[in-house]
Amino acid sequence: MNIKPKVGIVSCSGECCGLGTLSRVATRLVLEELRSNQTVTICLPLFLAGEEEEHGFAKEFPTITVDGCGKLCAKKAVAKYSKEPAEAVDVEALLKEWMITPPKNRRVLDVNDEKNARRLAELLAEKVDNIQESA
Amino acid sequence: MGKPVLVIPCSGIGKPFGSISRDATFRVCDDLQPGKADTLCLSLLVMGDEEAHGRVASSRCITVDGCPLACSHNNVERSGGKIVAEFKVMDLLRENRGLKPKTVTFLDEDGEKLSKLLAERIAEKVSELMEESE
Numbered sequence: 001m002n003i004k005p006k007v008g009i010v011s012c013s014g015e016c017c018g019l020g021t022l023s024r025v026a027t028r029l030v031l032e033e034l035r036s037n038q039t040v041t042i043c044l045p046l047f048l049a050g051e052e053e054e055h056g057f058a059k060e061f062p063t064i065t066v067d068g069c070g071k072l073c074a075k076k077a078v079a080k081y082s083k084e085p086a087e088a089v090d091v092e093a094l095l096k097e098w099m100i101t102p103p104k105n106r107r108v109l110d111v112n113d114e115k116n117a118r119r120l121a122e123l124l125a126e127k128v129d130n131i132q133e134s135a
Numbered sequence: 136m137g138k139p140v141l142v143i144p145c146s147g148i149g150k151p152f153g154s155i156s157r158d159a160t161f162r163v164c165d166d167l168q169p170g171k172a173d174t175l176c177l178s179l180l181v182m183g184d185e186e187a188h189g190r191v192a193s194s195r196c197i198t199v200d201g202c203p204l205a206c207s208h209n210n211v212e213r214s215g216g217k218i219v220a221e222f223k224v225m226d227l228l229r230e231n232r233g234l235k236p237k238t239v240t241f242l243d244e245d246g247e248k249l250s251k252l253l254a255e256r257i258a259e260k261v262s263e264l265m266e267e268s269e
Contacts, residue, residue, distance in 0.1 A: 013146040014176040015157065024148060028240035043147045045206040048181040049213070073178040107161035 004132040006040050007086075008061035009124065012074045013044060018103030019068030022117050023091050025109060027066050029121035035128045048077050058082030062131050064124060067091060087127045091120065137268035139173040140219070140261050141191065144199040145207040146177060151236040151243075152201030152224040155250050158242055160199055162254035168261045172197075181210045191216035195264055197257060200224065220260050227253055 011027035014020030031039050042057045057063075058078045064087040065074035075088040095102055095116070103113040144160040147153020164172045180187040196216040198207040201224045208221050227249055228234065236246035 011148060012176070012178055013148055013157070014178065015144065015146060015160065015174045016176050016179075020146075020176065024146070025240055027148065032240060041148055043145065043149060043153065043206065044178045045145060045181055045210055046147070046204060048178060049206060049210050071179060071182075071184070073176070073182050077178070077182060105165075107158055107165060 004038070005135050006038055006061050007035075007128045007131050008057055008063040009039055009041050009066060009128075010044055010047065010058070010063055010074045010078055010085075011041070011066040012068050014068040014073070015106070017068065018106040018109075018113070019091050019095075021068075021106050021109060022103055022113065022120065023066045023068045025114075025117040026091075026120035026124060029118060030124045030128065034121055034125040038128055038132060044074055044077060047081070055081040058085070062086040062135065064089065064127055064131070066120075066124065086131050089120075089124065089127075094120070094123075137265055138194060139171055140168075140264050141194040141196045141216075142172050142174050142199060142257060142261070143177055143180075143191075143196060143207050143211055143216075144174070145201050145205075147201040147206070148239070150201065151239050151246050152228075154201075154239050154242055155224050155236065155246055155253060156199040156201045156207070156222075158246075158250040159253035159257060162250065163257045163261065167254060167258040171265050172258070172261045177207055177210060180214055188214055195219045197222065197260060199253070199257065219264060220257075222253060222257055224249065224253065227256075 011023045013024040063085040065085045144156035146157040234245040
């Protein structure tokens with residue numbers, strides 16, 4: 001039997017704007033609903049401030065980073081302390097491509113924002129499948 | 136009005152407590168004390184962003200942590216921030232043993248209650264600090 005590696009999803013959870021909330025919610029939807037048995041996560045500040053044990057996270061698991069803005073904190077952190085992520089999603093750029101406006105409220109997502117979070121989560125779930133298939 | 140107080144949550148993603156820290160912070164900055172409280176991305180700060188470091192070094196900071204690893208407190212301290220108050224979701228849970236938040240993505244009723252309680256406390260502290268600086 002071929003055991004597929006779990007995939008780590010690291011979200012920026014940025015506090016500056018609603019894009020961080022969207023990244024975080026989409027990540028959680030994958031972890032809780034869409035691919036609950038195939039995925040794991042770690043808090044980005046813990047990963048950043050951590051030591052070998054925390055940095056080993058992305059060495060142990062192929063990783064997808066989910067960044068709310070072009071500063072790409074999660075992508076840069078994973079590349080710096082572990083290895084290049086298998087996939088990196090820039091949510092700000094993606095929403096532009098999808099011609100979708102970012103959430104206005106960073107605490108509570110409205111119906112449309114939630115729909116967008118689910119669309120993003122589905123994209124992430126697809127990436128999880130692709131990574132596992134190629135493993 | 137004095138410079139806004141920086142409220143910095145851990146925004147932990149693994150358990151409800153990080154979500155509560157984040158939710159309460161947004162309540163303070165956007166609803167309860169707009170203009171008097173502001174926040175910044177903790178990860179950006181830990182990544183060494185100069186602007187984030189400058190803001191933390193020149194502001195009064197309140198840290199809000201969901202778990203005992205205290206990522207917000209430790210990282211703001213390491214970045215040279217002046218921490219004037221720290222709040223821990225776990226302390227609030229001990230005081231409200233009947234509340235048992237379970238969900239992370241969207242807070243459930245108990246999570247919302249804890250977030251409101253925490254936000255009120257943080258907002259009160261922000262008021263005190265702003266009065267001191269007037």
